[in-house]
Amino acid sequence: MFRRKGEHYVASFATDEVRVLRKVATEVVGLLTDGFEHGDPVVDRLFPDIYPHDPEDSAEFRRYTEGDLKTGKIDQAGAILAALPDDAGCEVRLDGETAEAWLRALNDARLAMGVRLEIKDDTDLGVELDTAVGADPTSTRVFQLSVYAYLGYLQESLLNAMID
Numbered sequence: 001m002f003r004r005k006g007e008h009y010v011a012s013f014a015t016d017e018v019r020v021l022r023k024v025a026t027e028v029v030g031l032l033t034d035g036f037e038h039g040d041p042v043v044d045r046l047f048p049d050i051y052p053h054d055p056e057d058s059a060e061f062r063r064y065t066e067g068d069l070k071t072g073k074i075d076q077a078g079a080i081l082a083a084l085p086d087d088a089g090c091e092v093r094l095d096g097e098t099a100e101a102w103l104r105a106l107n108d109a110r111l112a113m114g115v116r117l118e119i120k121d122d123t124d125l126g127v128e129l130d131t132a133v134g135a136d137p138t139s140t141r142v143f144q145l146s147v148y149a150y151l152g153y154l155q156e157s158l159l160n161a162m163i164d
Contacts, residue, residue: 001153001154001157001158002154002157002158002160002161003161004161004162004164005093007095007096008093008094008095009093009094009099009158009161009162010091010092010093010094011091011092011154011157011158012089012090012091012092013084013089013090013091013092014089015087015088015089017089017150018084018085018087018088018089018090019087020147020150021080021084021154022080022081022084022086024080024109024113024147024151025077025078025080025081025105025109026077026081027109027112028073028074028077028105028108028109028112029074029077029078029081031043031112032046032070032073032074032077033074036070041115042111042112042115042116045111045112045114045115046073046108046111046112047062047066047069047070049062050062072104073104073105073108075101076101076102076104076105076108077105077108077109079098079101079102079105080101080102080105080106083098083102094158096162099158099161099162100162102158103155103158103159103162106151106154106155106158107155109151110148110151110152110155113144113147113148113151114148116144117141117144117145117148119148125145125148125149125152128145129142129145129146129149132145
């Protein structure tokens, strides 16, 4: 998917891929703006307690850092939105800084989806997808697991292009 061309990282996206990426990035922005609430497992995963055994110190740390972290995450998702047209396939050319923003935004999206889909460290995504397809190939879960897998593939592709 992504390949290095000089100082840029280039990939071509079909219209459906653009729609999925725009939807995922938009949902991350929405979560971080409209739906932001501690206690939501996704928010807690994206903003974990730095001192899990000391709630007061965690709250203090959060007070000084969370605004900037949230703004950074929104900007990173915005980098995906800025690079993609509204509803058409395209070729994307990312410079180093934008590629790093994409990597972080893809990671945030995968973390959020992983929480919602109850993906654990030991989850075999292939088995999970096969089970979901066997139960109902048209289910929302099959689509969500497929998007989760696609984001992982895209993230790995970009990372490999960056280290080559």
